[in-house]
Amino acid sequence: MLGRTANGMFWMFRYLERAENTARMLEAALRMALTRDLMTSEEEWRSVIATAGQKATYEAHNGTYTGIQVWNFILRDKDNPANVREMFKSVRTNARMVRTAISSGVWEAVNENWMRLDKMLSRPVSQSNVGEVVKTIRAAGTQVHGAMESTMLRDEGYHFARAGTFLERGDSTARILDMKYFLLLPSLKYVGTRLDSGQWDQVLRSVAGDRVFSWLNAGRIDARGIVQFLVLDDRFPRSLNFCHSALREQLAALARIHGAEVESNALMREADTHINEVTVDDIFEQGLHEFLSDFTRRNAAIGNAIADDYRFLA
Structure with missing residues (x-):
């Protein structure tokens, strides 16, 4: 192609x-x-x-x-x-x-x-x-x-399309989540209040996750549970873990078609290992903003590598 x-x-x-x-x-x-x-x-x-x-x-x-x-x-x-x-x-x-x-x-x-x-x-x-x-x-x-x-047809074009979808989806979820405390919540004094819960509910609605999260958590909304859900739960198709797993599959399929792995596969493995080894405690200890900034940086690097590996501008 x-x-x-x-x-x-x-x-x-x-x-x-x-x-x-x-x-x-x-x-x-x-x-x-x-x-x-x-x-x-x-x-x-x-x-x-x-x-x-x-x-x-x-x-x-x-x-x-x-x-x-x-x-x-x-x-x-x-x-x-x-x-x-x-x-x-x-x-x-x-x-x-x-x-x-x-x-x-x-x-x-x-x-x-x-x-x-x-x-x-x-x-x-x-x-x-x-x-x-x-x-x-x-x-x-x-x-x-x-x-x-x-x-x-499940050919190269299909896999490039799906790679674009999951790269963009992961980036979007990370950016929406990252804005939560920095922009949506007027002051730290509101943490734990109804306003705080409303903001987290808005985050869930922004990624079409409000109903399934409520079902999984019996209607309880809290920061720890939402971060676990949106970052690590590989059952939810807009979580960071799910998006990276799906992106890894598309890049692996492209490597098989081309007969060799390239830089984007290596970067993908590194990012995938990182998100699969981290826990919610690790995320909050590092800082949610810092974790998400690292995710978006890795995501951007993978996107750039895909363009270089497959000569998008050739």
């Missing part, structure tokens, strides 16, 4: 995952903001911008943090080159580039959802339809992934 085709498959599904994760984060913020007064609601929207890594760009064009400003900036604002509309446009652009490497079902799911979202995001998103927009973005991700799983 040509490097540019591998690059297209990899980034098509990274952008798809990024768009879906952003929609989930917005959905959780919308729910939380409805229960807050004006001041704490603004902090909620501020945390969304910070988690998305768009604080500087947002504040260059906006002086306040209201819901309608934030979700339009995240979803469609031309001043934000990383908005969801542009993300999904990149999904479609990459899909067109690798048209001969994907099934007709995958192409149709991408193209039809792009046309639907492009129309919805061609005008400002109001309070009355933001929920529908977010739901449509999530459904688009589900449809494209479903088409890939049910119609794609």
Whole structure:
């Protein structure tokens, strides 16, 4: 497979995952903001911008943090080159580039959802339809992934697509979790209060883990249990452990196809060993922020190595 085709498959599904994760984060913020007064609601929207890594760009064009400003900036604002509309446009652009490497079902799911979202995001998103927009973005991700799983040959293209998905998903979960105490919680005096529990619930909703966590823990919400769940529980498909295990499988499959292991396989083994040997006690002793920063650094290094190993720019 040509490097540019591998690059297209990899980034098509990274952008798809990024768009879906952003929609989930917005959905959780919308729910939380409805229960807050004006001041704490603004902090909620501020945390969304910070988690998305768009604080500087947002504040260059906006002086306040209201819901309608934030979700339009995240979803469609031309001043934000990383908005969801542009993300999904990149999904479609990459899909067109690798048209001969994907099934007709995958192409149709991408193209039809792009046309639907492009129309919805061609005008400002109001309070009355933001929920529908977010739901449509999530459904688009589900449809494209479903088409890939049910119609794609398990060849190089499939494995590059899945590698992109799990690399992006792990990064997203780590970044959402990392923002918890630094941005969502106004003060340490709130730790252990209802507000603290509400913030952890928002973290779970942002990664679609609220119901399954509640089921596993009889409705009890606490920091230790959530870190255990989102970092180490290999049953949950958005946990860091699950994402790295799945990424390792995709890279191993690519190594078998190419007949040799490469740098990304070595980095993956090192990262996998690290996360499989760590305990919740180790994470809190090291510091949650420090642990997650190390995870995102390793994740980025693996992504760069994949691009180099398979000559994405060749």
